[in-house]
Amino acid sequence: MQQIVWLKRDLRVHDHQPLAEAARTGPVLVLYVAEPSIWEQSDLSLRHFHFVLESLQELEQIVRSLGGQMAYFVGEMEDVLEHLYQAYGEFRLLAHQEHGTPATFERDKRLHTWMTSHGLVFDEFAQNGIVRGARKLSGLADHWEAYMQQPLISVPQYFLSSDTLPEAFSERLESLERFEVKGRALYAGQRGGTREGKQLLESFLSNRFPKYHVHISKPWESQVSSSRLSPYLAWGNLSMREVVQATRLKQQQLSDRFEKRALEMFEARLRWQGHFIQRFEFMPELAEQTLNPAFDSARTTEDEALFRKWYYGRTGIPMVDAAMRALHETGWIHFRSRAMVLSFVCNTLRFDWRRPAHGLAQLFIDYDPGIHFNQIQMQAGSSGFHTIRIYNPVKMGQEQDPNGRFIRRYVPELRGLSNTFIHEPWLSPHFAELDYPEPVVNIHDANRLSRELFYSIKKHPDTVTRAEELLELFGSSRSSAPDKRRTEGEQLTFELDDI
Numbered sequence: 001m002q003q004i005v006w007l008k009r010d011l012r013v014h015d016h017q018p019l020a021e022a023a024r025t026g027p028v029l030v031l032y033v034a035e036p037s038i039w040e041q042s043d044l045s046l047r048h049f050h051f052v053l054e055s056l057q058e059l060e061q062i063v064r065s066l067g068g069q070m071a072y073f074v075g076e077m078e079d080v081l082e083h084l085y086q087a088y089g090e091f092r093l094l095a096h097q098e099h100g101t102p103a104t105f106e107r108d109k110r111l112h113t114w115m116t117s118h119g120l121v122f123d124e125f126a127q128n129g130i131v132r133g134a135r136k137l138s139g140l141a142d143h144w145e146a147y148m149q150q151p152l153i154s155v156p157q158y159f160l161s162s163d164t165l166p167e168a169f170s171e172r173l174e175s176l177e178r179f180e181v182k183g184r185a186l187y188a189g190q191r192g193g194t195r196e197g198k199q200l201l202e203s204f205l206s207n208r209f210p211k212y213h214v215h216i217s218k219p220w221e222s223q224v225s226s227s228r229l230s231p232y233l234a235w236g237n238l239s240m241r242e243v244v245q246a247t248r249l250k251q252q253q254l255s256d257r258f259e260k261r262a263l264e265m266f267e268a269r270l271r272w273q274g275h276f277i278q279r280f281e282f283m284p285e286l287a288e289q290t291l292n293p294a295f296d297s298a299r300t301t302e303d304e305a306l307f308r309k310w311y312y313g314r315t316g317i318p319m320v321d322a323a324m325r326a327l328h329e330t331g332w333i334h335f336r337s338r339a340m341v342l343s344f345v346c347n348t349l350r351f352d353w354r355r356p357a358h359g360l361a362q363l364f365i366d367y368d369p370g371i372h373f374n375q376i377q378m379q380a381g382s383s384g385f386h387t388i389r390i391y392n393p394v395k396m397g398q399e400q401d402p403n404g405r406f407i408r409r410y411v412p413e414l415r416g417l418s419n420t421f422i423h424e425p426w427l428s429p430h431f432a433e434l435d436y437p438e439p440v441v442n443i444h445d446a447n448r449l450s451r452e453l454f455y456s457i458k459k460h461p462d463t464v465t466r467a468e469e470l471l472e473l474f475g476s477s478r479s480s481a482p483d484k485r486r487t488e489g490e491q492l493t494f495e496l497d498d499i
């Protein structure tokens with residue numbers, strides 16, 4: 001029977017169960033579908049699509065070299081199924097489970113209904129240690145660990161190719177190039193493909209990792225000492241299992257305590273990836289609904305011009321502007337700058353978290369809904385049990401980019417300023433001569449007001465009740481959770497950091 005392997009965010013041939021299963025069973029068609037209804041969503045953009053195309057370019061060569069056939073289609077999956085049915089009659093559809101947005105989840109449900117109503121099989125395979133439809137989170141850390149310890153699935157030795165290709169499909173990847181996706185192309189970003197991903201993994205584990213934990217908060221140095229594997233994990237050029245296993249192998253070879261510590265911290269973050277995606281699988285509505293809705297009452301700013309200044313890096317606050325411009329230019333910034341720009345727009349300027357969530361998703365080349373929406377809500381402090389971190393970007397700049405190297409790289413208007421004024425250019429006697437805006441806000445005053453507002457919301461009995469419910473749902477999930485487990489009392493003390 002004809003086997004159709006449908007690729008989504010799993011753009012590789014190794015450690016790929018659907019491909020391995022299909023290759024064992026019959027002729028294989030490897031399919032990529034550019035679905036307008038998914039790419040029209042406000043979280044995806046052209047830079048993501050280009051990353052996918054680059055990945056497919058490489059895949060096409062590999063699949064062909066193994067005797068297989070790739071096919072492409074622009075349209076909705078329901079149409080794809082109709083074409084496949086016309087061409088083959090009976091066929092089996094194989095794919096990895098996608099831990100995406102409500103839109104992809106709903107689409108998958110419709111496809112199951114279609115396949116069942118036609119008496120056909122749609123096999124979806126778990127990946128990255130995530131359990132579909134788990135109704136509680138406890139015990140899943142053990143499942144993740146067991147999955148990570150299983151051997152990698154080998155690349156199939158060969159594929160039996162299909163004789164017929166449905167007429168509507170194209171054998172040529174170029175057929176996807178006419179597909180229009182919003183956003184601007186990224187010229188200075190990471191390129192898609194497993195080869196690139198594997199090279200990064202190799203260079204990280206052989207020479208870039210030792211200062212991972214020392215540089216993790218520094219916007220400039222982390223560009224090199226972070227692994228930079230995120231897009232390759234998000235689009236599935238690499239499997240999480242191969243990254244975990246390679247990291248552990250390297251750890252066994254280390255004797256230096258400092259170096260071991262670096263990889264321990266790195267491995268913790270690999271676990272967080274699974275933790276957040278699992279949590280999203282458990283509660284997909286967190287892409288749309290505020291975890292603790294009481295906080296919505298404090299985030300009511302609607303000034304579109306102000307929002308655009310933030311988004312395009314024209315706030316007059318150098319660290320915010322440098323981070324946002326770096327993101328536009330490269331598609332990547334390190335964790336702390338992501339948290340800082342989000343805190344600035346949601347906690348200093350007090351925009352609703354949904355306003356920046358999709359705009360940032362479009363810019364992050366590594367956009368992964370499971371991590372992204374969890375992080376957005378966490379950093380905006382909308383659960384009621386996480387610490388609300390209200391960043392002071394000037395202080396962060398002075399501590400993490402003391403010589404203004406990151407700022408000068410991305411905000412060229414400030415290149416001529418001395419280190420004394422690089423974080424607060426408005427204090428410079430030459431400020432009027434710079435082509436750089438006045439700050440859009442007095443950070444100190446705005447943050448003080450936000451702290452007061454958030455504090456009064458956090459201590460309200462309804463907020464506390466909802467926070468306790470959430471803690472019950474999430475808190476007991478796994479020992480490797482990012483938030484260090486404290487006692488419940490401590491977690492509900494509602495710290496408000498100004499960092």
Ligand SMILES: Cc1cc2nc3c(=O)[nH]c(=O)nc-3n(C[C@H](O)[C@H](O)[C@H](O)COP(=O)(O)OP(=O)(O)OC[C@H]3O[C@@H](n4cnc5c(N)ncnc54)[C@H](O)[C@@H]3O)c2cc1C
Nearest residue numbers: 226227228229230269272273335338339366367368372375
């Ligand atoms: C507001 C906000 C939004 C974010 N959105 C995304 C997103 O869409 N996609 C994404 O991959 N990461 C996201 N992150 C998490 C983190 O910033 C990136 O994973 C990291 O910066 C990627 O760089 P790296 O691969 O060099 O990370 P490394 O530090 O080298 O980590 C290795 C891998 O671990 C995982 N990881 C690292 N940090 C985290 C974290 N805090 N939470 C969960 N997993 C983590 C990623 O898969 C990453 O590739 C977000 C963080 C914030 C604050």
